[in-house]
Amino acid sequence: MARTFALFHFACIVGLVFSNGEYRERETVSVTASNGMPWPMPQQYSSTSDTFTINRNAFKFRATGQSCDILSSAFFRYQTIIFGFREEVLKFHPKFKAGSLTELDVNVKNKCDQYPYLGMDESYNLTISSSGATLNSNSVWGALRGIETFSQLVLQRSKDMFTVNGTTIVDYPRFQHRGLLLDTSRHFLDVSIIKQNLLAMSQSKFNVFHWHIVDDQSFPYTSNNFPDMATMGAYDSKHIYTQDQIAEIIEFARILGIRVIPEFDSPGHSQSWGKSIKDLLTKCYSSGKPNGQYGPIDPSLETSYGFLSKFFAEIAKVFPDHYVHLGGDEVNFDCWKSNPNITAFMKQKDFGTDYAKLEEYYMQRLLEIVSGVKKGYMIWQEVVDNGAKISKETIVEIYKNEAYMYHVFLTTLKGYRTVLQACWYLDLIKYGVQWPAFYSCDPHDFFGTAEQKKLVIGGETCMWGEYVDNTNVLSRTWPRASVVAERLWSAQNVKDANAAAPRLEEHRCRMIKRGFPAEAVNGPGYCFQEYSIHEPV
Amino acid sequence: MADHMVVRLTACFFWMFPLALEAKLTYIAIRLPLKGEQAAPGAPWPLPRTWTKSTTRLMVDPTNFRFTSSMTYCDIVTSAFDRYYRILQLEKTSSLSGPEQVMTSLSVDIADKTCPGYPDPNMDESYNLTIGSTSRLTSATVWGALRGLETFSQLIYKEEEGHQLFVNKTQIIDQPRFHYRGIMLDTARHFLPMPILLKNLDAMAYNKFNVFHWHIVDDQSFPYESVEFPTLTEKGAYGPKLIYTQENVKHVIDEARLRGIRVIPEFDTPGHTQSWGKAFRSLLTPCWEDGKPGVAKPNYHGAYEIMDPSRDSTYTFMEKFIGEVVKVFPDQYLHLGMDESYPACWKSSPNITSFMKENNISTYVQLMELYVTKVLDIVERTNKSYVIWQDPIEDGTKAKPDTIVEVWRGNSTVPWQHYMTRIASQGYKTILSSCWYLNYISYGQDWRKYYQCEPQNFTGSADQHSNVIGGEACVWAEYIDGTNILSTLWPRASAVAERLWSSRDVTDVESAKFRLDQQRCRMVRRGIPAKPILDGYCGDYEFGFPESMGIYKQETQEEHPNTSAGSLVWSSSSLTFTLLLILAQKIVRIFYHL
Numbered sequence A: 001m002a003r004t005f006a007l008f009h010f011a012c013i014v015g016l017v018f019s020n021g022e023y024r025e026r027e028t029v030s031v032t033a034s035n036g037m038p039w040p041m042p043q044q045y046s047s048t049s050d051t052f053t054i055n056r057n058a059f060k061f062r063a064t065g066q067s068c069d070i071l072s073s074a075f076f077r078y079q080t081i082i083f084g085f086r087e088e089v090l091k092f093h094p095k096f097k098a099g100s101l102t103e104l105d106v107n108v109k110n111k112c113d114q115y116p117y118l119g120m121d122e123s124y125n126l127t128i129s130s131s132g133a134t135l136n137s138n139s140v141w142g143a144l145r146g147i148e149t150f151s152q153l154v155l156q157r158s159k160d161m162f163t164v165n166g167t168t169i170v171d172y173p174r175f176q177h178r179g180l181l182l183d184t185s186r187h188f189l190d191v192s193i194i195k196q197n198l199l200a201m202s203q204s205k206f207n208v209f210h211w212h213i214v215d216d217q218s219f220p221y222t223s224n225n226f227p228d229m230a231t232m233g234a235y236d237s238k239h240i241y242t243q244d245q246i247a248e249i250i251e252f253a254r255i256l257g258i259r260v261i262p263e264f265d266s267p268g269h270s271q272s273w274g275k276s277i278k279d280l281l282t283k284c285y286s287s288g289k290p291n292g293q294y295g296p297i298d299p300s301l302e303t304s305y306g307f308l309s310k311f312f313a314e315i316a317k318v319f320p321d322h323y324v325h326l327g328g329d330e331v332n333f334d335c336w337k338s339n340p341n342i343t344a345f346m347k348q349k350d351f352g353t354d355y356a357k358l359e360e361y362y363m364q365r366l367l368e369i370v371s372g373v374k375k376g377y378m379i380w381q382e383v384v385d386n387g388a389k390i391s392k393e394t395i396v397e398i399y400k401n402e403a404y405m406y407h408v409f410l411t412t413l414k415g416y417r418t419v420l421q422a423c424w425y426l427d428l429i430k431y432g433v434q435w436p437a438f439y440s441c442d443p444h445d446f447f448g449t450a451e452q453k454k455l456v457i458g459g460e461t462c463m464w465g466e467y468v469d470n471t472n473v474l475s476r477t478w479p480r481a482s483v484v485a486e487r488l489w490s491a492q493n494v495k496d497a498n499a500a501a502p503r504l505e506e507h508r509c510r511m512i513k514r515g516f517p518a519e520a521v522n523g524p525g526y527c528f529q530e531y532s533i534h535e536p537v
Numbered sequence B: 001m002a003d004h005m006v007v008r009l010t011a012c013f014f015w016m017f018p019l020a021l022e023a024k025l026t027y028i029a030i031r032l033p034l035k036g037e038q039a040a041p042g043a044p045w046p047l048p049r050t051w052t053k054s055t056t057r058l059m060v061d062p063t064n065f066r067f068t069s070s071m072t073y074c075d076i077v078t079s080a081f082d083r084y085y086r087i088l089q090l091e092k093t094s095s096l097s098g099p100e101q102v103m104t105s106l107s108v109d110i111a112d113k114t115c116p117g118y119p120d121p122n123m124d125e126s127y128n129l130t131i132g133s134t135s136r137l138t139s140a141t142v143w144g145a146l147r148g149l150e151t152f153s154q155l156i157y158k159e160e161e162g163h164q165l166f167v168n169k170t171q172i173i174d175q176p177r178f179h180y181r182g183i184m185l186d187t188a189r190h191f192l193p194m195p196i197l198l199k200n201l202d203a204m205a206y207n208k209f210n211v212f213h214w215h216i217v218d219d220q221s222f223p224y225e226s227v228e229f230p231t232l233t234e235k236g237a238y239g240p241k242l243i244y245t246q247e248n249v250k251h252v253i254d255e256a257r258l259r260g261i262r263v264i265p266e267f268d269t270p271g272h273t274q275s276w277g278k279a280f281r282s283l284l285t286p287c288w289e290d291g292k293p294g295v296a297k298p299n300y301h302g303a304y305e306i307m308d309p310s311r312d313s314t315y316t317f318m319e320k321f322i323g324e325v326v327k328v329f330p331d332q333y334l335h336l337g338m339d340e341s342y343p344a345c346w347k348s349s350p351n352i353t354s355f356m357k358e359n360n361i362s363t364y365v366q367l368m369e370l371y372v373t374k375v376l377d378i379v380e381r382t383n384k385s386y387v388i389w390q391d392p393i394e395d396g397t398k399a400k401p402d403t404i405v406e407v408w409r410g411n412s413t414v415p416w417q418h419y420m421t422r423i424a425s426q427g428y429k430t431i432l433s434s435c436w437y438l439n440y441i442s443y444g445q446d447w448r449k450y451y452q453c454e455p456q457n458f459t460g461s462a463d464q465h466s467n468v469i470g471g472e473a474c475v476w477a478e479y480i481d482g483t484n485i486l487s488t489l490w491p492r493a494s495a496v497a498e499r500l501w502s503s504r505d506v507t508d509v510e511s512a513k514f515r516l517d518q519q520r521c522r523m524v525r526r527g528i529p530a531k532p533i534l535d536g537y538c539g540d541y542e543f544g545f546p547e548s549m550g551i552y553k554q555e556t557q558e559e560h561p562n563t564s565a566g567s568l569v570w571s572s573s574s575l576t577f578t579l580l581l582i583l584a585q586k587i588v589r590i591f592y593h594l
Helices: A069-083 A140-153 A191-202 A228-233 A243-255 A302-318 A334-338 A340-349 A355-372 A404-413 A435-440 A450-455 A473-477 A480-489 A497-513 B004-011 B075-088 B142-155 B194-206 B230-236 B246-258 B274-279 B312-328 B344-348 B350-358 B364-381 B416-424 B447-451 B462-466 B485-489 B492-501 B509-525 B546-552 B555-559 B575-592
Strands: A013-019 A022-029 A044-055 A060-063 A097-101 A103-108 A124-129 A132-137 A161-171 A177-183 A208-212 A259-266 A281-286 A289-297 A323-327 A376-380 A395-398 A417-420 A456-463 B023-025 B050-060 B066-068 B105-110 B127-131 B136-139 B165-174 B180-186 B211-215 B262-269 B284-286 B304-307 B333-337 B385-389 B404-407 B429-432 B468-475 B536-538
Touching: A060 A069, A069 A103, A069 A140, A069 A243, A103 A140, A124 A140, A132 A140, A140 A161, A177 A191, A177 A480, A191 A208, A191 A243, A191 A473, A191 A480, A208 A456, A243 A259, A243 A302, A259 A302, A259 A376, A281 A334, A289 A334, A302 A323, A302 A355, A323 A355, A334 A340, A334 A355, A340 A355, A355 A376, A395 A404, A404 A417, A404 A450, A435 A480, A435 A497, A450 A456, A456 A473, A456 A480, A473 A480, A480 A497, B066 B075, B075 B142, B075 B246, B105 B142, B127 B142, B136 B142, B142 B165, B142 B194, B180 B194, B180 B492, B194 B211, B194 B246, B194 B485, B194 B509, B211 B246, B211 B468, B230 B274, B246 B262, B246 B312, B262 B312, B274 B284, B274 B304, B304 B344, B312 B333, B312 B364, B333 B364, B344 B364, B364 B385, B404 B416, B416 B429, B416 B462, B447 B492, B447 B509, B468 B485, B468 B492, B485 B492, B492 B509, B509 B536
Parallel strands: A044 A097, A060 A103, A103 A132, A177 A208, A177 A456, A208 A259, A259 A323, A323 A376, A376 A395, A395 A417, A417 A456, B066 B105, B105 B136, B180 B211, B180 B468, B211 B262, B262 B333, B333 B385, B385 B404, B404 B429, B429 B468
Antiparallel strands: A013 A022, A044 A161, A124 A132, A124 A161, A281 A289, B023 B536, B050 B165, B127 B136, B127 B165, B284 B304
């Protein structure tokens, strides 16, 4: 009954589809998946009709240059990802059989870094030809990206036989910062879910996990210095991340070439901090008396900064990435306005009635503290919008949906490195084919100088946690997040949603094959293997 | 209501460290506290007709607890006992200690001693439940007992910071407001694997739904394995594995029966039949364009479309096919679709035009009526009744008096009430689905809107209102498959469940949210991935925690004690899928052992 409403921009394809040298009748599906096409699209990609066969029992990855745990674990992982999953056999008549392939030579030039970092070299070249298959990269990170691409080119033809076409790829990311935000405060997400999400991220070449770990609602981070913050601020004792689990997540991400940037949002969004840290939050007043409610962190008290110094000294040690996200968004001034001590402090500091100045004062102090522990930082756009003058080292994240490209323009004009998030809210779900809207948003889509464009270092897609938890976070995130991944990785001119749709369809089915509940985004259709759950026992 | 549990619930509201085991909503806009009445632990969903609570509680010992009944010869009764024993044992409990009386058994007394074959359209689902010094569940039929057992399971709660199960002394007299309380799943636009369908039956039982409307085939695919016409499946399904075999269908019907759920299959004709035409092109009308048959005209019609009402062979086919279907599906009702049959193709065909002339048919509505009447006659000859979508009735087609008409149309300009009035005034029994299209997702708490849709809220006489026999929540599958169906449906469909079961005056959405949150967590506990409706958490379990997977243990877990809870693939898999799970877990283990 609903069909009259469902108008896709993709024509229904009924009939015969050409596929690797054979004709096959396909069904009434809205988008027909491609076969063996990579996602995100490489910068330069060409393939031939020469088909090489791969016997699963004979194939090896071989490191011909530098190697390390990151590379050897990738070899092991992809051996399973390419050859280990349930059969998906495509009919194949080897008309263009050009030989067989027994190994992929992976040649990493430079010694491995221990952790991924902003600006790491992720470029690689991949050649599959009659003289063999070779992956060249400067860094191990490029090798990771290249092996993922290789895994997407290989198709299964029978129980043991796989094929890959002759291919030449020169590839590198368009943006350095390609992130995905998960919120573990509104609802708790299990460690296994976070890991599965990291694995999915690596298969779309994301490289930043922005972990919005705490917020008003709960404080699941278990602090070494302030253990009460979790025991009193988490939902309960099972809804926490221990130091061991956090280390496990960081290690899991490291091996996949993904940076973990934790966000400890303040001075707002910190109600859960106040449950354990006495006098940290501003007391709100009504009719001259504290009314039992609390506002943002109290910027007038030195004890606040004492606490923050100790807290961020710990965070700097726990999270190896150079960057920490400090939040700074949505600070409600009402409580500050009601508090006579704050009023006195404003007077003393000569701020007049401009509470943005008070916020700037707080942020400035916080940034100094974080610089003091040798960390860089990201913040939400408001701090800069409000006119606060902060260090040029700051990375500013644009999240407000109003006039976001204008804000990218303004922020880069002020000389800050900028990350765009505003157009990629995965949690704001809509009925229908929603992904082309994500696909069409481009972080360079503003009039600005080349210098300004260079300051846009990337973007992030976000899954805020009000209505998601373990039950639905993965199916809501994937494959729509992959759409953003292609925007941030591939060349600017890769922007035709109709052309991308068959590849996205294949990517979703590939994710399902690999065990991820990537939901249907293109309308009616099917994957060779559909996602299922465990049979009731 | 001033009992201690309520006090404890409020105490953990904001500043206290909550150590509760029931669901907790956390709301941070402290100047806007949550409206509505908090639900004590063990609040049932949907709300019973009358529910008399006491603050006196009994301890429940899940290991020694027994259901007793004189009807243990009936598989419906024994399998229900088994299911609820397992649910009771989900909670880890310590040995009993406390001053409270121990509840050791529930006597289940069913008046009608026959063990029924299948649930029927007029089954009696009423029951009385007394929890006290002696506890008794009485019902007229097995079906009422099933509903009562579900309610009983929901009354049991675990004490905060404790390890014991309790149930309060309670008196419940309950019966459904509507006979027909359905969930429609569409397995044609995307195939839904069997484990998903079976798990959905569980979720339906937890919410007292009693009809699974199985929109099994459509334009896009024909996954039903036909015995009479195997090529329908071979050519019409998405793939050879993406089908429901006769054995699968029987399995669904059997499992549904054990839960008091009717299975009504829908074989939608004459439109929505592209997939039928893959094997039997002559069933469909050849559409004409440029003077030729079988040519599509973009945006008007396809090459072949809609069953050809002018050929006798169409009806011969339908007679044989329906003859099969009525044997496979035991329910009295069959859904025949009959919706969205647009005449563009018929209009294009000179054959149809001359057929109409020969038979004195002047309009396409009459042509449709001819088809409808003939197919309904075929079904009548099999002694089955039918459900159809509203379209033919709106156009004036007459159907049997016991036809159920399903209203699905309605928008902001012509609301569904308009159609309800029109159809109910013709005397047909009516079910409503217009306001419950759960595939239409949006950000936020859309369950409120489903909760507030009142099926008898239309202009009409008391008689016409009483023609409304229920409603159903529909999930059309354009963007739905195994990855997201359960979390899209639940707990949003639970809102519909309460509307259809509970009294008309149960409308306080603010209070309902507390019980609904409990119900969602209850479902999560029982292995249904019911999505959150507000910020907060589910006591000491969440989906993916090993505790909440209780009923559906991941077999591979025990083989790999090193892997963490839920592991990499947290909700894989049927037997064939187990391989994938093991391999995926291997990947995780590689990381652990670095």
